[in-house]
Amino acid sequence: MSRAPSLVARCAAALVLSAATACSGSAASSNIDGGAGSTLRAIRARGAVKCGITQGAGFATPDDAGRWRGFDVDFCRALAVALFNDADKTQFIPYTQQQRFSGLESGEVDLLANGTSVTSSRAMHQPLHFGPIYYYDGQGFLVPKTSRATTASMLGGATICVQQGTTTELNLADFARRNGITFKPVVMEDLRAAVSALAGGRCDAISQDGAGLATTRTMLRDPDAFRILPDRISKEPIAPVIRAGDDQWLEVVNWVFRVPVQAEEYGIDQHTVAQFLQSSDPAIRRFLGVEPGATDGFGLDPTWVANVIAKVGNYRDVFERNLGSGTPLHIDRGQNKLWTDGGLLYSPPFR
Amino acid sequence: MLRRSRRAVLLQGLALGVTAAVLWWLGHNAAASLQRHGISLGFTFLKQPANFEIGDTAWLRFSPEQSVGRAILVGLVNTARVSAVGCVLAIALGFIVGIVRLSPNPAASGLMRTGVELMRNTPLLLLVLLVAASLHALPPTERALHPAPGVFLSERGLVLPTLRVNGLSLWLGVATGATLLMRRSLGRTGWRTAVTAAAVAWVISLMARRPTIELAHLDGFNFTGGTTLSPEFAALVAALVLHHAAHISEVVRGALLAVPRGQRDAARALGLSRFQVLRLVTIPLALRAMVPLLATNCVSLVKNSSLAVAIGFPDLVSILNTAGNQTGHNIETMLIMMAVYLSLSLSVAAALNRYNAVLLAQGTPAQ
Numbered sequence: 001m002s003r004a005p006s007l008v009a010r011c012a013a014a015l016v017l018s019a020a021t022a023c024s025g026s027a028a029s030s031n032i033d034g035g036a037g038s039t040l041r042a043i044r045a046r047g048a049v050k051c052g053i054t055q056g057a058g059f060a061t062p063d064d065a066g067r068w069r070g071f072d073v074d075f076c077r078a079l080a081v082a083l084f085n086d087a088d089k090t091q092f093i094p095y096t097q098q099q100r101f102s103g104l105e106s107g108e109v110d111l112l113a114n115g116t117s118v119t120s121s122r123a124m125h126q127p128l129h130f131g132p133i134y135y136y137d138g139q140g141f142l143v144p145k146t147s148r149a150t151t152a153s154m155l156g157g158a159t160i161c162v163q164q165g166t167t168t169e170l171n172l173a174d175f176a177r178r179n180g181i182t183f184k185p186v187v188m189e190d191l192r193a194a195v196s197a198l199a200g201g202r203c204d205a206i207s208q209d210g211a212g213l214a215t216t217r218t219m220l221r222d223p224d225a226f227r228i229l230p231d232r233i234s235k236e237p238i239a240p241v242i243r244a245g246d247d248q249w250l251e252v253v254n255w256v257f258r259v260p261v262q263a264e265e266y267g268i269d270q271h272t273v274a275q276f277l278q279s280s281d282p283a284i285r286r287f288l289g290v291e292p293g294a295t296d297g298f299g300l301d302p303t304w305v306a307n308v309i310a311k312v313g314n315y316r317d318v319f320e321r322n323l324g325s326g327t328p329l330h331i332d333r334g335q336n337k338l339w340t341d342g343g344l345l346y347s348p349p350f351r
Numbered sequence: 352m353l354r355r356s357r358r359a360v361l362l363q364g365l366a367l368g369v370t371a372a373v374l375w376w377l378g379h380n381a382a383a384s385l386q387r388h389g390i391s392l393g394f395t396f397l398k399q400p401a402n403f404e405i406g407d408t409a410w411l412r413f414s415p416e417q418s419v420g421r422a423i424l425v426g427l428v429n430t431a432r433v434s435a436v437g438c439v440l441a442i443a444l445g446f447i448v449g450i451v452r453l454s455p456n457p458a459a460s461g462l463m464r465t466g467v468e469l470m471r472n473t474p475l476l477l478l479v480l481l482v483a484a485s486l487h488a489l490p491p492t493e494r495a496l497h498p499a500p501g502v503f504l505s506e507r508g509l510v511l512p513t514l515r516v517n518g519l520s521l522w523l524g525v526a527t528g529a530t531l532l533m534r535r536s537l538g539r540t541g542w543r544t545a546v547t548a549a550a551v552a553w554v555i556s557l558m559a560r561r562p563t564i565e566l567a568h569l570d571g572f573n574f575t576g577g578t579t580l581s582p583e584f585a586a587l588v589a590a591l592v593l594h595h596a597a598h599i600s601e602v603v604r605g606a607l608l609a610v611p612r613g614q615r616d617a618a619r620a621l622g623l624s625r626f627q628v629l630r631l632v633t634i635p636l637a638l639r640a641m642v643p644l645l646a647t648n649c650v651s652l653v654k655n656s657s658l659a660v661a662i663g664f665p666d667l668v669s670i671l672n673t674a675g676n677q678t679g680h681n682i683e684t685m686l687i688m689m690a691v692y693l694s695l696s697l698s699v700a701a702a703l704n705r706y707n708a709v710l711l712a713q714g715t716p717a718q
Contacts, residue, residue, distance in 0.1 A: 148571070158572040159406070159507065161663070166676050169403040173415040176404065184406045184573065186583065186663040187673065193480070193662060200487025201506050202582065204572045 039110055039242070039249035040298065043083060050091045051076035052103050054114035057215045058322050058329045060092070068092045071322040072113040075134060075240070075257060078312045079111075082256045082304040087311045097166070101126060104243060111253060112241040115211070117167075131240035131253040134261075136335040136344050138232025139171045141205040142198070142213045145227050149205070152231035156181030161194040161203035163187075171234040172207055195219050198226075205229075209236050214329040252298055255350075259305050262287060262347040263314035265338055270313040273306055287350045294351050305350070315345065381682070396678045397423070403673055405665045407581045419674050426670030427691060433584065433656045433666065434695070437591040438649040444592055445599025445648075450629070452604050463600070470597035476658055478594055483586040483662040492569055501566035501577060509580040510567045517560035523553040583664035587656065595652045602644040606637035639710050646703035650696045657692075667691060 043049055053060040053072050060070040068090075077087040095103050095114060104112050105127065116122075117137075118130045141152055141160070149155045152175070160183045162168045169185060176183050186203055188194040197203045199220055206216060210232060217223045240253050263269070266284055268276045276284055286294040288309075289302045296302045312318065315338075323331040337343025385392065397420035405413050405425055409432055413425050452463045470478070487506055490496060495505035501512035516524075527549040534542045567577025610633050618632040619625075659666035668688060675684035 155572070157570065157575070164660070164669070164672055164676065169673055170677055173402055173404045177415060183404055185404050186406050187660075187665060187669055188663045189660040189669075189672075193483075196484060197487065197663065200484070201491045202487055 036246055037248045039246045040083075040252065043110055047084070048089045048091050049076060049079045049083065049111075050093060050109045051079075052093050052095050052100055052109035052112040052114055054097065054100065055094050056115070056211075057218060058327060058331070059115060059211065060094070069322070071135070071318060072115065074312050074318045074322065075113050075260075076111075078259065078308045079253065079256050081308045081311045082252070082259075082300060085301060085304070085307050085311075101128070101241075104128065104241060107243075110242070110249070115209075115238050116241050117236040118239045127244040128241050129244050129250050131242065131250065132257045132347075133237040133239045133344075134257050135211070135238040137210045137236040137238055138335075139168065139207060139234040139236065140210045140213055140232050141207050141229040142217055142226055143205045143229060144198075145225055147204060149229065152229050152233060153179050153181065155183070155205060157183075158204035159184040159186060159202070161186045161188060161197045161206045163191045163194055163208060164189050165208070167234070168208060175233040191216065192219070207233075210334075211323075211331065214323070214331045218328050248298055252300070255295070256308065258347040258350075259308045260313065260315040260318055261338070261345045262350055263305075263309045264316050264345075265340060265347065268309055268314060270310060270317050273309040277306060283349075283351070385682075392682060393680075394683055396674075396680045396683070399678065401674070401677075403677065405670065406663075407579075407584060407665055419678065422670050422674060423667070423687065426665060426667040429584075429659075429665055429670075430653070430656055430667040430695070433587055433591070433659070433664070434649075434653040434699075437588050437595070437652050437656065438699075440588070440592045441595040441599055441648070441652060442645060444596035446603055448596060448600035449603025449607065452600060453607060467597045467600055470593050471601075475590065475594045475655055476661060479587060479590040479658050479661055482590045482593075483583065486582040486586050489582070492573065495569070501564070503567060503569075503574060506582065507573055507579070508582045508585070510574045510577045511580070512567065513565040513576070513578045514562055515565055516562040517556065520553065520556040520560060520562065523549065523556050527553050581664070583659070583662050586662055587659050587664050587666075590658075591652055591655060594655070595648050599645060599648050602641050602648070603637070606641035606644075607633055609640050610636045639707075642703055642707040642710060646700050646707070649699050649703065653695050653699055654692060 051073075053068070053070075053076070055061060056070075058070055059072045060068060063069050073090075073092065076090050076092070080089040081087050083089070093103065093109050095112070100112055100114055100116065103109055111131075115135075115137075118133060122128065123130060141149075141155065143149055143155075149158065156179075160172060162172060162185055164187050169187065172183060172185060186194075186197060188197070191208075194203070194206055195216060198206050206213070208216065210228070213228050217226055217228065220226055240257060242250055242253055263273075266276070266287065268284070268288075273288070277288055277290060279285060279288075279290075282291065285291045288306045289295055289304065292302055295305050301307065313321070315336075319333065319336065320326055323329050324333075333343065335344045337345065339346040398418050400416050401419045401422040402415050403422070404415050405422060407429065408425050409428055411425050411428055413421065448463050448467065452460050452467070454460050489504065489506040492503075492505045492507055495503040495507075495510075497503055501510075503510040527546070530537070530542070530545045530549045533545070537545055565576050567574040567579075614632055614636060615628055618628045623631065656666060657668040660669045660672065663669075671684040671688050675681040
């Protein structure tokens with residue numbers, strides 16, 4: 001609090017000089033007392049989980065009634081169910097890629113579930129923690145079906161449209177050098193310009209993250225004339241992000257995000273969870289909280305795991321509802337299959 | 352009087368103090384938040400490998416393992432290329448349109464007026480996007496227009512044969528051209544000798560090392576060999592030229608109308624034709640009024656060339672954005688951007704101001 005007078009003085013000066021924006025950022029960050037449990041206390045006092053998202057088809061979009069829907073949104077709702085047994089006790093704040101970290105750091109949201117990739121530089125240089133990886137993505141290519149390229153390495157000499165981003169151009173140049181081929185990049189600031197360039201034949205391919213390619217494909221006038229090449233030229237593991245310094249909140253996020261994965265592994269889904277409550281399998285009984293001890297920490301309801309599965313679903317429910325073959329995106333499960341099915345999703349045991 | 356001047360000094364001192372305080376506060380705030388995020392300022396990142404590719408590099412060669420500084424240089428050359436071509440073409444087109452607008456033919460002047468109003472009153476970004484989108488209508492590479500050997504026009508741009516000339520011959524050619532222009536300063540006899548000597552040396556060097564012509568051919572996705580003029584470059588230049596030519600034509604028209612009528616009447620009375628009056632009397636006199644405004648237009652063309660990011664032309668802004676994104680040195684890249692645009696604009700303005708001073712030294716029309 002010793003900084004308070006100078007801060008007040010500076011804010012006053014800032015208001016006078018109508019440069020209030022820079023000041024409000026630093027003022028907000030000093031409002032967070034930090035430390036273990038502070039986020040949970042703030043959420044309980046507020047009665048809602050505040051979740052930073054980035055708008056995108058299938059991941060976070062408002063429906064006709066203005067209710068947020070999507071893959072990222074469902075994981076945020078799982079947190080609300082775990083804490084309040086109510087999927088609607090959530091507030092969603094849409095961010096651009098540039099705003100997201102300052103939004104989290106200033107305390108405007110409790111977590112980001114917006115497609116942020118886990119990277120060492122972020123973990124080491126920024127005051128934040130990553131939760132469990134809940135979506136495995138990677139940069140790929142969208143090409144016309146008539147293209148001579150059926151794999152990424154056959155794109156040598158091609159013109160590739162990319163949206164200016166943090167690592168898109170880097171990944172592309174790295175891939176070319178690794179494979180001894182060359183690309184001619186056309187770098188657009190706006191994705192729509194890249195889409196019209198691909199449709200017009202100016203580019204042989206668009207390169208971006210796999211989930212983004214699925215969305216981009218739906219933006220084309222004739223999506224069926226284009227296909228996504230199977231190769232992934234980068235690793236983009238998507239995980240929730242929280243502020244550093246609150247271990248309790250980190251554990252809550254960790255274990256809530258793992259519930260849908262473990263539920264799918266046990267074969268428990270949204271519709272069968274009630275029957276599984278009568279299961280005699282001791283592991284399932286511990287998982288669902290029928291037998292206490294494994295999941296009853298941090299003042300959570302003993303039945304929170306069963307509640308999350310009933311109200312949000314297991315991983316397959318969430319994936320198919322938002323991204324799978326029943327949706328316009330048609331995203332293949334790919335690496336996002338369970339480890340038992342040859343994918344990468346693996347939850348540590350609930351015991 | 353004394354009291355008034357003292358008050359003025361006090362007010363100005365106060366204004367200066369407030370400005371300094373604001374600057375200090377902004378700088379302090381930025382420094383504090385940079386420190387909080389553990390970011391340090393510095394320009395050593397310019398020596399790091401760029402790790403990204405650039406699609407259109409003109410005659411400079413670039414590959415991802417070269418430095419960030421080199422990438423920025425490529426962007427600067429691209430900006431300068433667009434600005435130089437754009438400025439020259441905009442002035443040329445602006446002159447033609449401005450003169451035609453004053454023609455007694457109502458169809459011609461009306462048509463020009465419509466065009467000028469359309470260009471002046473629509474956002475430049477819209478024009479840039481429109482031209483870029485319309486270039487997508489060009490045929491794909493396999494069905495490229497092929498009017499002459501090595502010349503292809505497709506949606507990938509205009510591909511021309513490359514003339515590979517030995518370095519020495521290139522410079523001798525430039526020297527020959529330069530001596531041709533130095534007639535006044537060398538004197539008639541000296542000039543003839545110099546031109547002949549340079550031309551002979553040039554021809555001999557060309558004979559010794561024959562220039563080769565490299566023809567492009569379709570290889571997979573794109574043409575290889577030859578020189579490619581990218582559609583983004585063409586679209587950007589075309590949009591900038593159309594927009595600024597419209598503004599320049601108004602400058603030209605105004606300046607021509609400002610030449611006193613007596614000058615033109617006197618020239619007509621001497622028996623000069625209408626075209627001769629324009630060329631020998633009206634335009635030279637009008638130039639004095641228009642050069643400062645042409646300079647303004649060229650400076651804003653240089654700055655407007657940054658709309659390149661919208662259509663994917665790798666200009667200075669586009670490359671600095673990528674470099675900033677990739678290295679995290681956004682503040683430094685912003686500073687470079689400011690410094691470069693400031694010096695580009697000031698040098699364009701300085702060059703045209705110098706030309707203006709030369710014109711003014713030759714005298715102004717009698718009013």
